[in-house]
Structures are given as C-alpha cells and as structure tokens.
Amino acid sequence: MSMIHKTATEMAQALADKSITAVELTKQHLDRIAAVDGDVHAFLHVDTEGALAQAAESDAKRAAGETRSVLEGIPLALKDVLTQKGVPTTCGSKMLEGWRPPYDSTVVSKLKNAGVVILGKTNMDEFAMGSSTENSAYGPTHNPWALDRIPGGSGGGSAAALAAFEAPLAIGTDTGGSIRQPAAVTGTVGVKPTYGGVSRFGLVAFSSSLDQAGPCARTVLDTALLHEAIAGYDERDSTSINAPVPNVVAAAKRQEVKGMKIGVIKELMGDGFQKGVLDSFKQSLDLLQEQGAEIVEVSCPSFDYGIAAYYLIAPSEASSNLARFDSMRYGIRVGDDGQRGAEEVMSATREVGFGKEVKRRIILGTYALSSGYYDAYYGSAQKVRTLIKRDFESAFNLADVLVSPSTPTTAFKIGERANDPLAMYLADITTIPVNMAGIGGMSLPSGLSADDGLPVGFQIMSPAMQDDRMYRVGGTLEAALNDKLGKPVWAQAPELVVK
Amino acid sequence: MALNYDQAVSKYEPTLGLEVHVELNTNSKMFCSCSTVFGAEPNTQTCPVCLGMPGALPVVNAKAIESSILIGLALNCSIAPYSRFARKNYFYPDMPKNFQTSQYDEPICVDGYLDVEIETDEGPKTFRVDIERVHMEEDTGKSLHVGGATGRIHGAEYSLLDYNRAGIPLVEIVTRIVPGTGKYAPAVARAYVTELRDILRSLGVSDVKMEQGSLRCDANVSLAPIGSGKLGTRSETKNVNSLRSVERAVAGEIVRQANRLEAGERIVQETRHFLEESGETRPGRSKETAEDYRYFPEPDLVPVAPDAKWIEELRATLPEKPSTRRKRLQEAWGVSDNEMASMVNAELLDTVEATIALGAEPARARGWWLGEISRLANEKEVHPTSLITAEQVAEVIALIANGELTDKLARGVVEGVIAGEGSPREVIDKRGLKVVSDDGALMTAIEAAIAAQPDTAERIRGGNIPAAGALIGAVMKATGGQADAAKVRELLLKHLGQG
Numbered sequence: 001m002s003m004i005h006k007t008a009t010e011m012a013q014a015l016a017d018k019s020i021t022a023v024e025l026t027k028q029h030l031d032r033i034a035a036v037d038g039d040v041h042a043f044l045h046v047d048t049e050g051a052l053a054q055a056a057e058s059d060a061k062r063a064a065g066e067t068r069s070v071l072e073g074i075p076l077a078l079k080d081v082l083t084q085k086g087v088p089t090t091c092g093s094k095m096l097e098g099w100r101p102p103y104d105s106t107v108v109s110k111l112k113n114a115g116v117v118i119l120g121k122t123n124m125d126e127f128a129m130g131s132s133t134e135n136s137a138y139g140p141t142h143n144p145w146a147l148d149r150i151p152g153g154s155g156g157g158s159a160a161a162l163a164a165f166e167a168p169l170a171i172g173t174d175t176g177g178s179i180r181q182p183a184a185v186t187g188t189v190g191v192k193p194t195y196g197g198v199s200r201f202g203l204v205a206f207s208s209s210l211d212q213a214g215p216c217a218r219t220v221l222d223t224a225l226l227h228e229a230i231a232g233y234d235e236r237d238s239t240s241i242n243a244p245v246p247n248v249v250a251a252a253k254r255q256e257v258k259g260m261k262i263g264v265i266k267e268l269m270g271d272g273f274q275k276g277v278l279d280s281f282k283q284s285l286d287l288l289q290e291q292g293a294e295i296v297e298v299s300c301p302s303f304d305y306g307i308a309a310y311y312l313i314a315p316s317e318a319s320s321n322l323a324r325f326d327s328m329r330y331g332i333r334v335g336d337d338g339q340r341g342a343e344e345v346m347s348a349t350r351e352v353g354f355g356k357e358v359k360r361r362i363i364l365g366t367y368a369l370s371s372g373y374y375d376a377y378y379g380s381a382q383k384v385r386t387l388i389k390r391d392f393e394s395a396f397n398l399a400d401v402l403v404s405p406s407t408p409t410t411a412f413k414i415g416e417r418a419n420d421p422l423a424m425y426l427a428d429i430t431t432i433p434v435n436m437a438g439i440g441g442m443s444l445p446s447g448l449s450a451d452d453g454l455p456v457g458f459q460i461m462s463p464a465m466q467d468d469r470m471y472r473v474g475g476t477l478e479a480a481l482n483d484k485l486g487k488p489v490w491a492q493a494p495e496l497v498v499k
Numbered sequence: 500m501a502l503n504y505d506q507a508v509s510k511y512e513p514t515l516g517l518e519v520h521v522e523l524n525t526n527s528k529m530f531c532s533c534s535t536v537f538g539a540e541p542n543t544q545t546c547p548v549c550l551g552m553p554g555a556l557p558v559v560n561a562k563a564i565e566s567s568i569l570i571g572l573a574l575n576c577s578i579a580p581y582s583r584f585a586r587k588n589y590f591y592p593d594m595p596k597n598f599q600t601s602q603y604d605e606p607i608c609v610d611g612y613l614d615v616e617i618e619t620d621e622g623p624k625t626f627r628v629d630i631e632r633v634h635m636e637e638d639t640g641k642s643l644h645v646g647g648a649t650g651r652i653h654g655a656e657y658s659l660l661d662y663n664r665a666g667i668p669l670v671e672i673v674t675r676i677v678p679g680t681g682k683y684a685p686a687v688a689r690a691y692v693t694e695l696r697d698i699l700r701s702l703g704v705s706d707v708k709m710e711q712g713s714l715r716c717d718a719n720v721s722l723a724p725i726g727s728g729k730l731g732t733r734s735e736t737k738n739v740n741s742l743r744s745v746e747r748a749v750a751g752e753i754v755r756q757a758n759r760l761e762a763g764e765r766i767v768q769e770t771r772h773f774l775e776e777s778g779e780t781r782p783g784r785s786k787e788t789a790e791d792y793r794y795f796p797e798p799d800l801v802p803v804a805p806d807a808k809w810i811e812e813l814r815a816t817l818p819e820k821p822s823t824r825r826k827r828l829q830e831a832w833g834v835s836d837n838e839m840a841s842m843v844n845a846e847l848l849d850t851v852e853a854t855i856a857l858g859a860e861p862a863r864a865r866g867w868w869l870g871e872i873s874r875l876a877n878e879k880e881v882h883p884t885s886l887i888t889a890e891q892v893a894e895v896i897a898l899i900a901n902g903e904l905t906d907k908l909a910r911g912v913v914e915g916v917i918a919g920e921g922s923p924r925e926v927i928d929k930r931g932l933k934v935v936s937d938d939g940a941l942m943t944a945i946e947a948a949i950a951a952q953p954d955t956a957e958r959i960r961g962g963n964i965p966a967a968g969a970l971i972g973a974v975m976k977a978t979g980g981q982a983d984a985a986k987v988r989e990l991l992l993k994h995l996g997q998g
Contacts, residue, residue: 083553089553099553101547101552101554103552200556201554201555201556202555203554204553204554205553205799207798209798236558237556238556238800238801239798316795317795319793320586320795323588323590323596324551324595329551329595341652341653342592343590346590346592369793369794369795370793371791371793374793378795
C-alpha cells in the first residue's frame, strides 16, 4: 500500500511495525518522483542508487536491532545548497555544474547518522538568491497547488517536493525567508532555527551572518523530529551555539497554549497584504485565543527598514562569499584556450557561470563595501540590524512568541515578478527581520485564501534558543485548524496528473 | 653628481617603518587542521577549508592565538580584550577564497615597543621602536609561473599552484614610524629585526628563517630635508631576505630617494623589490591608486576574546629577554661580542649553554659546537644538534679534561658517536681510542725515537729545547696518535736531562 500521502511520523510507525521496509518506502517515493516531477521539477538530481543503498542499509540496521533514530529509513529531499559527498551539488547555478563535493556537510552527516534516506537534491534560486525558484539556472519549479505558479524561493524545490508527496521530509536554508516563504505558498511547514542552532558547515554560503539550514515537512511534529536530528553544536562552525538543543519534539506534541502571550506585530500586516491572507491570519489568532492564549499587539518600528538593510548586508557578504567561484579549483571553466590569462578566464567564467540576479547582487554588494561608501551603506545597515534586534527584544518582553502572516500574498504566477526585482524582494518583507535578529521563525499553513483558494502561511517567531516555543504554538494551532477544517491543509492539494 | 650615502644623510632625515611577517610554527594551519610542515609534495596538505571549497568554514587555531598573545606580551603590547578578523577581498589564483582572512581595524595586540641597542660614533645607544600593532592573518598559496620572461603571472605560459602554504598562520608586526635615527636608520632597522627574531625564537613561536620565508620584512623609508619637520612620501621595499639585506635595503632606498629629491623629482608611493646582487631596489606595484580591499568583519568567525587570567598565565611563562640573557651569558663565559654573535647566528646558544651546564668548560663547549661538529653538520647539510647531544659532547669534553682523550682522539670519538656507534665510552672501546699514558710503553717509543735520530737527541741535550718537536712527533706517529703529547714531552726532556 502506498504510504506517500502519510506523515513522516506515520511512516516511522509503519517501519517500526515492519508493515513496510525502508526500501519499499524509498521506491514508492522514487516512483512518485518519476511520475510527477516532470511537471513539478522539484529535483535537480535524483540519487536513485544512493537512496536505495541507504534504504537497504537502514533495513539491515533495523533487522539487527540497531535502529539509529526515530527517523530511521524515512526519505528526505535535500536542498542543493548543502554538500553531500560524491553527489552533484550545483546551488542552482551553472557555475557548479558537474561538481561533486569531496565532503559531507554537517547536516548531511547528521542525517546519515540518523538513518535518514536522502532521495536527491532539490531545485532552488541560484545560490539561494530569490523568492520564486525562477532564478535557477536549470529552470523553475512549479507549485503543486497550481503548476503555473511559483513554489516560493529560494527553497521552492524542497517545499514543492513535500506538497507533491515526493518526500515527507526536506531540508531548506533560510537567509531572508527561503524556508518559510516557500512553506507558506505550498501549504507545508518550514522552520528557520535560531542562528547557530544548526551547523552551517557544508552549506554553500550566500550571506554567512544570515544563512541558516532548517527542517521542512508537512506537519509541525514531523518538522520537530527533523529539527532534532540536524540541530546541535558543531566545532567546525565557529558561529554554532554550544548549548543543548531546545526540546522541540515535546513542544510540538504539547498542544496547549493556555496563558501564553502571543504578540501580533503591527508593522507586518498593513498595506500590500492580500485580503485572503489577512483573513486567514485573523482566523488563526481567534483559534489561538480560543485555546487560552492572550493576544497582544506589539510594535517594531525599525522593521520598515528591514528590506533596505537586508539588501545591503546580504549582497555585501555574497560579493565576498561568491568570489571563490573563479574556475581555478572546481566548477566550470570558460575561455581557457591557452592564450588568455588567468584573470580573463576568471572573468569569462563568471560572466557565463552566474545568472542575472546573482550578478546584480554581487555588483550591489561590491559597491556597498567599497571604500568611501562602506559607512553609508554596510555600516548603516548594521545599525538597522541592531535596531531590529532591539525591537524584537522589547517585543519579547511583552509576548512569549510573535506572529505575522508568513508572506503578504499567496503564490504568484511564474513570470509575474521576474522582471521586477523590487516586487520580488517584497515577498520577504515579513520573514527578513527574523534573519536580521538571528532568532527562530516558523511558517505553518493556516488554511486557504478565500480569494484564490491557495495556501496561506502563518508565521511564529520565538527568541533565540527558545525554538521550542514556536513548536508549542504551531502544534496547537495546527491541531485546532485540523479540527476546524476537517483535514490538514496539505491534504487538500489538488491531485497531480501522474505520468 | 650623484649623492653617496654620507652625503644623502647629511642633507636628508630618513624615517623608518618596518612590517615583519612571521610564520608561526603551529602544527596545524590557521583555520583548519592541515599540517604546516615545510617542503611536502605540492597540494598534499590541503582540505576543503584551506582550498576554499564551497560550504567549508574556518575555525581559529587556539595555538595561533596563544602565540600571538605571547608575541604581543614580549613586545610590551596591550592585549585587546576583543579583537576580530576581517576579509581582505581581492582576486588572485593562489588565494583559494579570493579573500584573505586577516585582522584589520581590531588587531589582537596594540601599542608596544622594542628597545634596540646599536653602536654609534658616541658609543652604544638605545633606540626605542614603537610597535603599533600585532595582528593575525593567513598565508596564501604559492604560484609558480612557467614560461614567459619575468616569472610573473603576466606573460607566463601556464602557472602551477601549491596550496600547502595556504592558511598557514602568519603574524604581522607593524611599527609606528621610527623618527630621529639619522644616519643610523639602516643599523636600527637591522638591530630591530635581529632583536625581534631573537625574541620570536626564544618564545618558540616560529622558525624565524628569513631564507625560508618564515620571517619576512618590508621596510618603509621616507626622506625629508633635515630640520623641515615634515614627513616625506614613503616607499615599501619587499623581498628583503636576510638581516644584512635589511640594512642594505634601507641604505639603498635612502640614497635612491635622496638623489631623486636632489634632481627635483618626487617620490612615488609604491612597493619596491630589493635586488640582492646590487643592493638596489626596483619598482613593483604602484600604490598611488590604492587597491580597494573592501574589508568587512569576517562573518564566519566569532570575535577573539581572550580571558584576562589566561593572558596573565601566559605573561608568567615569558622567557628572559634575549638581549638580557646574551649579556648575562657573555659575562659568565667571558666570550667576545663576535663569539657570542656566531653562537646566536648558528642557533647554538641554547645547546652551548646546556653543554656548559653539564660541566663543560665554556671555551671548549663553544669550540666543539662551532668547530668540528658544525663542520660535520655542514657536510651533511643538517643542524649540528641533529647529529649529537649536549650530554655526549659534555662527556667528550670531560674525558679530554681528565686526560683520557686528546683533542685528536676526541675528534674520532665524536665521529663515531655521529656514525651511530654508541656513546662516547662505547666508541672509545670499539675504536680503541684510549690515550697511551703508561710510562713504560711511552718510554719504549721515546727510546726508539732517540735511537732513530741521535743527532736531534744530542742537540736537545745541548739545550736546544725546540728541537724536541721532531722527536715528540715521531713518538706520536709511532703510537698512532694515542699518546698524550704533553706527557711525551715531559718524559722526553727528563730522559735527556732537560726536565
């Protein structure tokens, strides 16, 4: 019997009951990918052989009584920005076409140690720069809810794989919203953990001070299980936090918010928000209130400068992080005809290897860091960042968690904002402050928008290293919504045409 | 008519500034665990971190921080309670990330000084060289440009890159400008680098081999008319690979700049390369259009915040200042300045001191190490201490002192020890190198010598004592050099009625 429409928790139970093997479960997902990914294009690389080998090993471990974790044998889709030894890693860029990393990222090592089966690498905006996955050098991913719409970005591939039942678990990375915004527009759950909560070792950097890998799944509990598997201190990442991982699994199961104060951020729900999104958000607030939470309004005035500051800091760091792609040691090389010098070959390679958005941000960042402009741009942006942190601190004095819609709108059409970078950047207005402050953020589905029938995301933010709080509120809201709507949002997705 | 050095310094006041790069001798690199051993096969001491692979992250080497703090303390610096690394962005194929991770505006040590003593026309005089900063950075890889006329990347047929050196920890020690040295600028520069080298060696933090590049000096020189109270435009001379070259490079720059100024030309702010053969400098890169390195704080590393207690613990381990120690030992051993310098330059001061501590007479200890043993070491192209230990040398010297060995026999013993034949005692036994001190055996040989040269014996009897040399030589020859020559002389003269 096919289990692809189940949750990871249910699959884990079936594996434990021996009603299915990891190999069978993996094959079911590989079959599903073969059937629907031609339309969805969530994957850049499907590692059929590797996944089946991992699944077989998992079955052997289980048979020997050596189950490695609760996620033993569960398949997963990995965003193509994390290294996996020997498996192509492109970051959605032509630049890294054909590159097979010689090492595992810490996230991948942890997944392997937990017995998780990695199905393949998912599509993304090139080097994680974008909000629609249209900036992938390998073509866009399509939203399983409406194939002519974007699945969000940059982690559109991971989110779409979950929504299309190609995988029950996925890994994303979130620099300004790249986990939460795709989760919101695909009716799935995505969490950006506290900065430093999950190791960045092996995460190909876009903006080092903002990047954070995190778990994605269809339910809050599944997300928590994956969060627990990948989080924790790593001595190979100097910015990783040496403290115990918050107990997110227990928090996800608790389903109780009595007496909790939930702060609604005034600045994250004004003009430019779609009516259906705001209605759904308010309905969720009512549900939380019914569950005994106290709703308060908080103000974070510096958030108005969030996007401006983000688009100085992230490109500045990116301009430096992406300098290493020079064709000398890995990736593609263009123009090496024996006549041209190293500098010309570097230049020709970068001209061909990088897409338009990546170039735009490298130029922006190079400019912002230049002598004479540094203080006005990068320096001011860092000050805004401090102000945003302070706004959060004040707000968390008034509330246990903060909430907002995850995105201003539901999924827009592919191509709609492709030539309007500013409109594209606005898709992350609600998610960026979380990265700027280094705190945790979650998006979970709060229903379908009345105006277009597409999923809406509800964002919960918790203070640094208090990630358990957002799982507690998220788990409670998810249960209340399931009661009210009759079934989970993700289970209402239209059936894809199986080929 | 061109000015010579004396004329140049009679018209112009030189101002010095020195930047010294020191390769630390840590076992592993600055930001990864790769080995730092010199001379390995190219690209065998590399990993994803020092190759700048996508996703790899740096972690600061704690030992490098310790060494840097020790250097700062020895140079009377304040140790910053909080310092940071920055990224220095520029493209070059031997830099794997196309940025160098280096401390910039927040170095680990600031505001120190080093007093150096030089001989002046008025006798010894001490100059204080103020240290502006001591900061940490990583070395680049090595390029070998093959083909083309200049050995530079431009015009080369192809280039080979060795990343073994990439990421080796470097410490840069920067002085403030050193005014008021007058004509002694070259001597002060040399004395500063010498004293600094000795301090670094005594701290055990670096190999300080200028010829291997583990200590590199850039000399900044500017001139202004005497009494003008102004500072001239400076040049920065690189490729200064020995202490002597430091002195020559500064003197050469003073003459060059003085002649330009005399001719009414201006000094260009630029990097110049020292030419070992001619003692002159040739222009390198112009710094007039300063390259923009777009420095910004390295987001992949956390600030360095050494514990105050740790700093005090390190301060307590600081060794005696080399200049103080040299004076103390020189006095105790009664050796000349030149003899002291030769021990220091041969890196044998510690060894000689250890040998003396084991009871050897200072002159003999110095003589053996700098003489015979250094000669053998030169032949084998190794350092003397790798051939024989201080204990073994002290034992040989003790055997000479008590008459069991002659100097000539002792050379054989040392040779045997170096050849691995065992301890000095064992070599004496195996090679039968004992002094013939049995009077009976010597008398037989003496009588034989007299019988062979009766005329000589007669002259001695007649009071011609110097003639004894010929008979002593014959006895020594007959005993295969194993007789104690003094003893032979004594017995011979006595036998011939002159004792």
